[in-house]
Amino acid sequence: MDQIFDARPFRPPACAMVGVLYVLSLAASVALATSRGDSVLALPGSESWISAKAKRDADAIIKEAFSSSTVYDRLAYITDTFGPRLSGSSALESALDWAKDQAQKDGLKVYEEEVKIPSWVRGREYASLLSPRTKNIRIIGLGGSISTPDGKPLVAKALVVNSFDELEKINHQAEGRIVVFNPDFVDYDTTVPYRAFAASTAEKYGAVAVLVRSISPYGLQTVHAGVMNDAGIPAAAITLEDAKMFERMQNRNQDIVIELYMEAHTLPDRLSRNVIIEMEGCEKPQELVVFGGHMDSWDNADGAMDDGGGAFISWEVIRLLKVLGLKPKRTLRAILFVNEENGSKGAISYANKHQHEANLTSLAIESDAGTFTPYGISVTSSKKARAILTHIGQRLLSGIGSGNVSGTEYGEDVSYLADQGVPAGSLQVLDPRYGDYANNPCRAFGDGVSGETDPMKSAYFWYHHTEADTIDKLDPEQLQHCAATMAIWTYTVANLDSLLPR
Amino acid sequence: MDQIFDARPFRPPACAMVGVLYVLSLAASVALATSRGDSVLALPGSESWISAKAKRDADAIIKEAFSSSTVYDRLAYITDTFGPRLSGSSALESALDWAKDQAQKDGLKVYEEEVKIPSWVRGREYASLLSPRTKNIRIIGLGGSISTPDGKPLVAKALVVNSFDELEKINHQAEGRIVVFNPDFVDYDTTVPYRAFAASTAEKYGAVAVLVRSISPYGLQTVHAGVMNDAGIPAAAITLEDAKMFERMQNRNQDIVIELYMEAHTLPDRLSRNVIIEMEGCEKPQELVVFGGHMDSWDNADGAMDDGGGAFISWEVIRLLKVLGLKPKRTLRAILFVNEENGSKGAISYANKHQHEANLTSLAIESDAGTFTPYGISVTSSKKARAILTHIGQRLLSGIGSGNVSGTEYGEDVSYLADQGVPAGSLQVLDPRYGDYANNPCRAFGDGVSGETDPMKSAYFWYHHTEADTIDKLDPEQLQHCAATMAIWTYTVANLDSLLPR
Structure with missing residues (x-):
């Protein structure tokens, strides 16, 4: 993999605005670090290959970004x-449409790529407790659910279980019942299978619907x-x-x-589009750093956090560079994905259409876990790439606390690129109420109110x-x-002498 | 006020179950403390007038209370x-009815006192934003509001103000508008006037409705x-x-x-009742310690916190003493008040009916600010009474952390007794997530998410x-x-040699 490193110490600048050398003696310092296995933090401080220009650019980006409230204002709008x-x-x-028009008004290159997306429609829905007392039950039908049969309300006795295991044990009681799944929240990845598989599991035992x-x-x-x-049975979430x-x-x-009533149904697929806001690389335009968030949200949610924030900070990356007159060596591509919530067709379409660019894509980052105070990126990559990223973080981002490289998770929208071998990652954030702050809604509450379970990093969920x-x-x-x-992160990676090592 | 202290050191026990002397040399130690002004904490530890029997009783109450989950089980039911x-x-x-029956099954003395209460009915209600976009607006009509005129939806432009002062400044713009009050939450007492007076204030300037x-x-x-x-105009709360x-x-x-639609209206008053659960004093039955919470709640709320908890812990006091065979010198009266939320007719009725007992009522305590972890009582009383209560707290309750006497607030349901000169107070609680706990939803969030405002004591609000x-x-x-x-608190006060000094 050494061929990817370009160790020429004084290569002349190739792009008009890149007036001084960006990285220096990259191979030497990274090799030193990675020879120690995972101890990439051991990069000696005196041997940085980050140039003064890179530092100045990063500082300018921070200053420019901090001088406005562009993302919030646009997202609020x-x-x-x-x-x-x-x-x-x-x-x-x-x-x-609005994002595309506005990005064009920013003077940015914007284009669309058609995506065929599902169109699931909730319709009206309600649930009522009829016994042992009458009460309206707040529900929200799960995406992809079918309606209650024959367009009629369904009335049945409930069977409450706390887990799939418990249902297995008493599955003979599920016939004709509305099975209520009441799992404790552990963390999102652990508990979300109940939303995904409650209906198909209960259906096997003759349940007529599920409430999760x-x-x-x-x-x-x-x-x-x-x-x-x-x-084959309807499903909704309850409180x-x-x-x-x-x-x-x-x-x-x-x-x-x-009593449960749902009109949920699926219409024929529709045409939509990923909107791509791009800044062409001035030296290696065919090579890429891609990043983004998704523009779709659930029909009950304004989608400010999930994931307007992720989409709009990505757009803001290109706007900031444009305002500052900074031009990356490689092409930066901010993608406003569609249909992340119920189909991932935007992500799949992009990955398929750009499969030929997989080997040219240095890094793919998504922001889809909240836009609180950033502390770095999670990334799945080779050790060498991780060492490079760690060094970038330490040199350019530690001043604002977001230079950490931790974890290996990446978001749904870049996962299809990860499948193609692209180093993929996610923006990592911390709710500022996390940690020592007293004002902290960021721990998993579990079932009680004593807050003894492990902390989460934000109130995102x-x-x-x-x-x-x-x-x-x-x-x-x-x-x-x-x-x-x-x-x-993205501009600096786009300016490296080489693609990140696979 | 010294006449109220009974300083006889070895008065023989008067009640069958009060086998040993309850308080000793009361006047001497309290006089010492109160002569130092507010420094009631300066009571010398070696001079306690709390008897060993009082300490044993308190410890037995704690042990018995901690051995069950009676309040939760009943309240959940x-x-x-x-x-x-x-x-x-x-x-x-x-x-x-259920509480009365169940308390009788506990073997307790229970009776009712009729109260005429208002009957305000919400009916159906909705609000929709028609422009600049369409959106259902979640509302809840404020108690006592009238309906929209002529039983029809009302459509008007909104005028948003953040304060009464701001409305005054632009009051000429309010004519024909739905005035939206958007005040920052400071604390409940500071901010709740917006709920109370938004409609009557905006009405003066020709507003057609208010949303708060x-x-x-x-x-x-x-x-x-x-x-x-x-x-004279309808009013509802929004999110x-x-x-x-x-x-x-x-x-x-x-x-x-x-667009706003409300069917709210007031029906003729109905008859209801305060339910009183009583343990008669074995020595001075005509003298009283009263305490309680309210049984009514808003029509959108199960009223577990506000104020089923307060009512049911009061009932539990009498049940615990009965189970333990403890008999107070004075009568203990746990009152399940009605109509605290919109009329206080239960409290007013009790105060009026029992006016002749005001001078015989040693203390009135309410629990209506949540039933999290208790830390003591707030009480408005004379300095001498405060000194006595402080000593009780230190001697009998500090072991479980709820022996503090702080503040001078009391709840609505005992306020009419306070007006009659009865020392009145409230149970004080702390959300266990308060303070150093990271899991803390107890700070006022203000408008942002940074949690920089002062902490509240619980998530009650x-x-x-x-x-x-x-x-x-x-x-x-x-x-x-x-x-x-x-x-x-109540049993010990009921066993003092004298009523609390006014």
């Missing part, structure tokens, strides 16, 4: 104006939407409060009778897929901080 | 079974109910999120057009008057802890 942006909705298309406790550590009678796997109430009622041997995912949960400064962070 | 308990509803009456940002530091698209003062959105829209010079005020927000152990605390 689209969330207030268009509202939720589910795939297939006119709101999504209007928001994409919202996949969240906390709520205030909050329902959390989300996609489910195909099943934490109601799921626990059903469990108490069952523990009292009370018959729980629920309080808002995720809910109508509380609104712009007021975001902070203008934090958004600009995220944009500066994304800009420095 | 009534909230799950009857749901919200607004004054005038059959749910309230059913819950009162929910009086809460935080929400997840949560609407908070509450009572308002009489006005923090929507109030802030309207402000952003106005700042963009967008016309905000809202996250749940208060909302559909999220459900039993799962309470903790069985904390409830028993509250019950033990209330029991020791």
Whole structure:
């Protein structure tokens, strides 16, 4: 893999605006670090290959980003104006149109790539508890669910289980029941399979519908939407409060009778598009650094956090470089993906269409886990690439706290590029209320109120897929901080002498 | 005031179960303390007038209280079974019936006192944003509001203001408008006047309705109910999120057009009752210590926190003493008040009916600020009474952390007794997430997410008057802890040689 390193110490500048050398003696220092295995932090400080120009550019990006509230202002405008942006909705298309037009007004290169996306429609829906007392039950049908049969309300007794294992043990009781899944929230990845597989699992045992406790550590009678796997019975999320109430009622041997009505159905696929905002590389335009977020949201959510923030900080990267007159060696491509929530067709379409560029793509980063205070990137890559990124973070981003390289996770929208071998990553953020801050809604609450479970890094999953995912949960400064962070990582990688080593 | 102290050192026991002397040399030690002004904490430890029997009783109460989850189990049962308990509803009456029956099954003396209460009915209600985009706006009509005129939806432009002062400045713009009040939450007492007076204030300037940002530091698209003062225009609470959105829209010079529909109306008063659970004093039965909480809740709220917890820990006090065979010298009276939320008719009725007992009532305590971990009582009283209470707290309750006497606040339901000169107080609680705990939703969030404002003592106002005020927000152990605390304060005061000094 050494061939990817260009160790010429004084290669003349190739791009008009890149007036001085960007990286120096890269191979030597990285080789030193990676020969120690994982101890990439051991790069000796005196041997940095980061140039003074790179440092000046990074500082300029930070200064420019911090001087405005562009991301917040634009995101507030689209969330207030268009509202939720589910795939297939006119709101999504209007928001994409607006972003495209506005990016053009920024003087940026913008283009679209057609994507065929699903169009699932919720229709009307409700649930009522009929016994042991009458009560409206707040629900949100899960994405991809079918309607209740024959367009009619369905009335059945409930069976409450806390886990798939528990259902297996008493599966003979599920016939004809609405199975209520009441799993404790552990973390998103651990608990979300209940949303995905509750219906198809319960269906096997003759259940007529499922209601799944919202996949969240906390709520205030909050329902959390989300996609489910195909099943022949309808499925909806309920609140934490109601799921626990059903469990108490069952523990009292009370018959729980629920009426459920859902009109959910799937329309024919529609045409939409990924909107791509690009800054062409001045030296190696055919080589790429790609990054982005997704523009679609659930139909109950303004999608400020998930994932307007991720999409708009990516756009802001290109705008900042343009304003500063900075030109990367390689092409930077900010992608506003569509249909991340229920199909990933935007990500799949991009990966398929650009398969020939996989070997030319140095890095793919997504922001889709909130846009609180950034602390770095998670990345899956070779050790050598990790060493390079770690050095960039230490030299250019530690001043604003977002220079850490940790973890190996990447988001859904870059996962298809990762499958093609592209080093892939995600922006990592910390809720500023995390840690020692007293004002911290960031721990998993578990079932109690004593807060003894492990902390999470942000309140992201309080808002995720809910109508509380609104712009007021975001902070203008934090958004600009995220944009500066994304800009420095991507611009610096785009200016390396070589692609990141696979 | 010295005559109230009975300093006889070895008065023989008067009640069958009070086998040893309860208090010793009271006057001497208290006089010592109060002669130093407010420094009641300076009571010398070696001169306690708390008897060994009092300490044994307190320890027995704590042990018995901690051995069960009675309050939680009962409260979960009534909230799950009857749901919200607004004054005038059959749910309230059913819950009162159940509590009365169950307390009788506990072997306790229970009786009712009739109270005429208002019956305000919400009916159907909705609001929609028509421009600049269409969106359902979650509302909850304020208690006492009238309907929209002629039983029809009302459509008008909105005018957003952040304060009464701002409305005064631009009051000429209010004519024909729906005035949206968007005040920052400071603390409940500071901010709740917006709920109370928004409609009557805006009405003066020709507004056709008001929408008031929910009086809460935080929400997840949560609407908070509450009572308002009489006005000739309809009024409803909206979420923090929507109030802030309207402000952003106005700042963009967008016309905000809202459709509002409310059927709210007031029916004739109904008969209800305070339910009183009593343990007669064995020595001075005509003298009293009263305490309680309220049984009514808003019609959107199960009322677990506000105030089922307060009512049921009061009932639990009497149950605990009965189980332990402890008999107070004076009568203990646990009152399950009705109609605290929108009329205080239960409190007023009790105070009027028992006016002749005001001079015989040693202390009146309410629990209506949450039933998290108790840390003591707030009390308005003479310095001498405060010194006595402080000594009780130090000697009997400091072991479980709830022996502090702080503040001078008391709750609504004991305020009419306070007006009659009765020393009055409130149970004080701390959310265990308060302070150093990282899992802390207890700070006022203000407008941002950075949590820089002063801490509150609990998440009470996250749940208060909302559909999220459900039993799962309470903790069985904390409830028993509250019950033990209330029991020791009231039982010990009931056993003093004299009434608390006025």
